[in-house]
């Protein structure tokens with residue numbers, strides 16, 4: 001694994017030393033505008049860095065689904081700060097923002113140039129240390145950063161091996177203050193990563209192993225973490241699941257759930273986890289016949305009893321298990337429930353069909369297939 005993972009309750013107290021080991025003397029700390037900056041753990045991080053003699057420049061400017069403008073401005077601020085290490089503290093948004101801003105330290109232009117393929121990443125940016133405060137994105141171990149183009153209403157990821165963080169400090173204690181809604185939406189994102197990568201065309205025995213373990217951990221811990229945020233064992237299980245799913249999809253890739261969730265998020269401001277959580281069972285149902293065996297593995301990993309069932313029925317249990325989990329943790333069933341109008345089907349499908357990972361779905365999906373899936377998720381098509 002290219003990322004050094006430090007995983008323990010209380011691990012953040014060692015961030016100063018980890019930063020030193022990377023050769024850091026001046027850190028540019030990227031975090032969110034509200035929640036994360038006000039977290040008591042933020043103070044602990046600053047203290048540990050200061051004790052290690054590291055100067056810290058705080059950049060608490062990242063919104064949910066960071067925009068091209070936020071990244072470009074942050075990259076300019078990073079240059080001015082003259083830092084030699086970047087720290088991301090927060091969920092997927094600050095982490096992805098920090099990654100993209102770091103890329104622009106070694107590469108000219110706007111992040112938009114890299115999203116649109118007008119420029120290629122040729123040099124590594126600054127080394128990155130990630131401290132995730134949610135258990136979902138897996139971004140602490142992946143080579144990609146998702147950026148939102150608010151003008152074109154598109155979410156596009158930039159990807160390069162040099163983007164992979166050098167160190168991930170995963171401290172489940174930090175996750176105990178995460179509200180139930182955020183726990184649910186980020187947790188279902190992790191489940192989506194694990195399932196999409198498990199069934200992916202690009203899956204291999206190594207990614208299958210980590211993804212299946214991630215699915216098991218989510219099956220036994222997500223409800224508990226939503227029900228009681230201070231359940232440290234459940235928080236640890238989810239943090240590990242998110243990490244394993246991140247390792248899995250960084251190697252095996254994602255599929256149509258993310259392909260559809262991106263335009264839903266970019267066009268209607270629906271949180272990434274919610275958009276994925278809505279789409280997940282619809283895409284699974286549509287892809288089921290491509291691989292009954294793998295879907296029945298998912299059913300078992302989520303705790304379903306498939307004893308005595310033919311494999312087709314066992315595979316269907318995977319969809320049932322995901323729906324039951326969603327219902328328990330309060331993830332909506334349809335796009336209509338979150339305010340996406342039926343008139344949006346076309347623009348969602350047109351965007352989703354261009355998703356670069358679409359061919360990674362186990363069932364070959366063309367525009368007509370995506371239309372069926374989105375119409376079902378909209379609640380305007382039953383079969």
Ligand SMILES: [Fe+2]
Pocket residue numbers: 137189192193258272276
């Ligand atoms: Fe995701």
